[in-house]
Amino acid sequence: MRAIVFDGAPAVVEREEPEVKPGEALVRVRVAGICNTDLEVCKGYMGFRGVLGHEFVGTVESAADARWIGKRVVGEINCGCGECEACRAGDSRHCANRTVLGILRHDGAFAEHVVLPTRNLHEVPGTVPDEAAVFTEPLAAACEIGTQVALDPSKRVVVLGDGKLGLLIAMAVRATGARVLAVGKHADKLALLQGIETMLLADWRPDGTADVVVEATGSSAGLDLALQAVRPRGTVVLKTTVADQRPMNLAPIVIKEITVVGSRCGPFPTALDLLRTGAVDPRPLVTDRFPLDHGVRALQRATEPGVLKVLLTP
Numbered sequence: 350m351r352a353i354v355f356d357g358a359p360a361v362v363e364r365e366e367p368e369v370k371p372g373e374a375l376v377r378v379r380v381a382g383i384c385n386t387d388l389e390v391c392k393g394y395m396g397f398r399g400v401l402g403h404e405f406v407g408t409v410e411s412a413a414d415a416r417w418i419g420k421r422v423v424g425e426i427n428c429g430c431g432e433c434e435a436c437r438a439g440d441s442r443h444c445a446n447r448t449v450l451g452i453l454r455h456d457g458a459f460a461e462h463v464v465l466p467t468r469n470l471h472e473v474p475g476t477v478p479d480e481a482a483v484f485t486e487p488l489a490a491a492c493e494i495g496t497q498v499a500l501d502p503s504k505r506v507v508v509l510g511d512g513k514l515g516l517l518i519a520m521a522v523r524a525t526g527a528r529v530l531a532v533g534k535h536a537d538k539l540a541l542l543q544g545i546e547t548m549l550l551a552d553w554r555p556d557g558t559a560d561v562v563v564e565a566t567g568s569s570a571g572l573d574l575a576l577q578a579v580r581p582r583g584t585v586v587l588k589t590t591v592a593d594q595r596p597m598n599l600a601p602i603v604i605k606e607i608t609v610v611g612s613r614c615g616p617f618p619t620a621l622d623l624l625r626t627g628a629v630d631p632r633p634l635v636t637d638r639f640p641l642d643h644g645v646r647a648l649q650r651a652t653e654p655g656v657l658k659v660l661l662t663p
Contacts (some may be wrong), residue, residue, distance in 0.1 A: 351461035352400045352663065353644040355391055359401060361644045362560075367456060367464040374412035378421060380483045381405040381458045381661045382493055384650040385512065385567055386590060387451070391648065394590070402459030402661075403451040406473060406482040413469050423485040424458075424622060425469040425617055426450035442614050459644060461663045464506045471617045475626040483660065484631040485620050487514055490588070491521035492623070493615025498561055498584050500525040505558070507531075507578050510565035511538040511632055513657050514588060518563050518630045519545050529562075535655065541633050557581075557605075569595045581605040586612050634658045 352364045369375045403426045409417045428448045429441025436444050450465065451457020471481045474608045478659035491514065500506065508519045511533025511624040519531040523545050531547045533539050539547035556579035564575040565588040568571040575585045585607055602609060634657045640662040641645035651659040 352456075353402065353641065353648070353661075354399060355400050355401050357649055359391055359400075359645050360607050361642055363401070364460070367462060369411060369464055371413060372466050373381065373464050374414075374417055374423070374469070374470060375405035375410050376405075376463050376465065376470075377407050377410050377482055378407040378458050378461060378463055378663050379421070380485045381578045381663075382487075383647060383659045383661065384487060387459075387513065388648070388652060389590060390452060395449075397452055397454075397649065399451070400456035400458075400460050400463075401451050401610075402463075403449070404461060404483055404486045404534045405458035406485070407458075407463065409470070410462070412467055417467055417470065420470075420564045421473045421475075421479075423482055423621070424450070424465040424471070425489075425614070426452070426486060427614060428455060428466055428469060431469060437480050440481055445549075445589075451625065456474070459641065459661060462642070471621060474621060477621070477624045478632075480632050480635060480660065481624050482621075484517065485617060485624065485657070486614075488521060488623065488629060488631065489615035489617045489620040490514065490613065490655055491518040491615065491621040494518065494522065494563060495525050495619075496616065497610050498586060500527040500561070501603070502526045502528065504528065505530075506561045506562045506563065507555075507559040508563045508565060509533075509571055509578070510566050510567060510589075511535050511576055512565065514565075514567075515565035516541060516634060516657070517629070518565055518588065520631070521623065522563070524623060524628045525561055529558075537655070538657065546556050558581060562588065567603050572597060574607070579605070582607070584608045584610060586610045588612055600604040631658075633635035635660060638662060 430446040431446035448455035
């Protein structure tokens with residue numbers, strides 16, 4: 350099969366079909382999406398080598414549980430060992446022995462086929478098109494914030510960053526009823542947030558009154574800005590994962606008694622429900638589409654200024 354493999358640099362190569370072990374399913378990838386994390390992996394994040402990609406929608410071609418065969422699915426990316434204390438508690442996302450699709454010791458979805466445990470799969474509602482379903486994983490990550498922080502109409506939430514994830518977060522938080530202000534650098538991207546208050550970073554002055562600030566800038570410098578925006582005893586939610594490092598002044602966290610929450614993957618059923626009901630429609634975020642054979646160019650395109658989601662079609 351064809352796949353985009355990273356081994357110091359991304360390349361489209363021919364590989365053997367992946368081995369399917371007991372409890373797993375072979376999924377034919379219909380559409381895959383390029384995420385900022387994929388770009389960070391190509392800079393050295395997590396030290397990954399193998400097939401890239403973790404956002405996808407596909408069709409199950411084989412599985413020990415025949416009920417899955419033929420179903421259109423998306424898949425959770427964390428594959429727990431199933432035996433440790435975290436897995437027994439239903440928290441495979443934090444299994445110390447986990448593999449992570451396209452990120453940590455598990456070949457990903459930028460390929461004609463991908464393999465995942467059937468317990469990681471979720472059937473896509475028939476009314477949700479592929480180009481929306483492919484956003485399930487990042488939308489679930491956006492929905493995770495609502496499981497970690499109380500969000501309701503009384504809460505004032507600032508979302509920093511107008512990249513793909515930042516925009517999805519603003520949409521997901523708005524769906525909770527909370528009051529949202531999205532701050533970013535690009536007027537055209539912010540314009541995609543219909544019905545949500547937006548402001549350009551150049552015009553915004555953090556006033557330290559937000560109940561919750563979500564940092565999704567994609568920059569290691571974003572935390573400093575978030576700490577300026579949040580009120581005393583407020584909450585900062587960190588979503589950015591980057592390969593670079595920088596020194597941080599943690600004193601404001603202590604002085605203002607701020608709660609800092611790391612936030613990663615999230616609930617797929619919640620995300621699929623938002624897509625099914627139309628409460629979130631991510632399709633305007635699609636900038637470009639490429640066949641898998643042009644995968645290296647697609648990755649380059651995803652790094653270009655102004656580009657949001659780039660899709661791959663095997």
